Amino acid sequence: MKLLIIEDEPEMLENMVQTLERQHYVVETASDYKSALHKIGVYDYDCILLDITLPDGNGLELLKALKSSGKDDGVIIVSAKDSLDDRLEGLNLGADDYLPKPFHMAELHARVKAVLRRRHFEGNQQINIGNVAVAPESREVKVDGNPIVLNRKEYDILMYLITNKKRLVTKSALAEHVWGDHIDQADSFDFIYSQIKNLRKKLEHATITIEAVYGVGYKLEVM
Template sequence: MKILIIEDEPQMLQNMRQTLEREQYTVETASDYETAKSKIGIYDYDCILLDITLPNGNGLELLKLVKQLGKDDGVIIVSAKDSLDDRIKGLNLGADDYLPKPFHMAELHARVNAIVRRRTFDGNKFIEIGNVNIDPDSRSVHINENEVVLNRKEYDVLWYMVANKTRLVTKTALAEHVWGDHIDQTDSFDFIYSQIKNLRKKLSDAAATIEIEAVYGVGYKLLVL
């Protein structure tokens, strides 16, 4: 799952990032309005953690931008502004939740998890597709009730394909979502091919009734057999 943290306080930004990375999220950050605006325009996220007060801009304008672009990124406003007016404005603009500072990092993780589940998998605790069962909390995968051990990136690829099971996923979208925006620094998708190859073999060996099909020159699509 891919998270964007928009926060201008360095220590708070670092704490939030470390907390979510420990939970195996792919995390990107922005500490000012213009950087955040650029990332929102280019990339898609499972959840955006949005501070209201930012250098050179207001976080609520970024929330408006998310909606104007027709994106379905979940948005949690994370701000020291705890007035009723700010909360109502944010929720009326389409925010999914409001978390006032200060807060415990365990609560942050719980809120993010709830948003991702609600928006992507209708709030279900376990994700089932074909004979594959995924537990997001433990990041475990079972096929026919037998556990299939995946490394971090194999799991992230599977999760993203399942979340987009009705869509054709391009190589670029998959790379950006699973590996983050530093993907811009590479000129090869060989690392994607490697993870997909390994994941396909593990699914096949476990007799999974799902399959990742390559669409030549474009990307991948998840099939339920």
């Protein structure tokens, strides 16, 4: 799962990044309005943590831009501005939650998990697809009730394909979502082929299959 933190306080930003990276999220950051606007326009995120007060603009304007573009990224407003008007405006604009500062990092993680569960998994603690069961919070994967061991990237690829099941996922979208925006600097997608090959082997007894669409990307199918 990929997150974007929009926060201009360096210490707060670093604490949030460290907390969420320890939970195996791909985390990107923006510390001002201009760079945040660029990122939400170019990339897709599972959840955006949005500060309202930025040095060069208002975070609520970023939320308006996100929603007017038709994107459905989850949004949690994280701000010291805890007035009722700000909270109501943010929620009315389409934010999923509002977390006032100061807060404990454990609560931040809990709020992120709740938004992801509601948006991607209909609130379920476990995802079942074919004979595969995935527990997102523990990152456990089972086939016919038997655990299989996936490395971090294999798991992230599987989850991205599950959340986009039956849809064609381009190689570039998959790479950017699992490895982050620095993937733009990569010369090829050979590293994806390797991870997909290993993932297919581990899912050989599963009733789901990762189909390759030559030259374009991949699609998850239930057999």
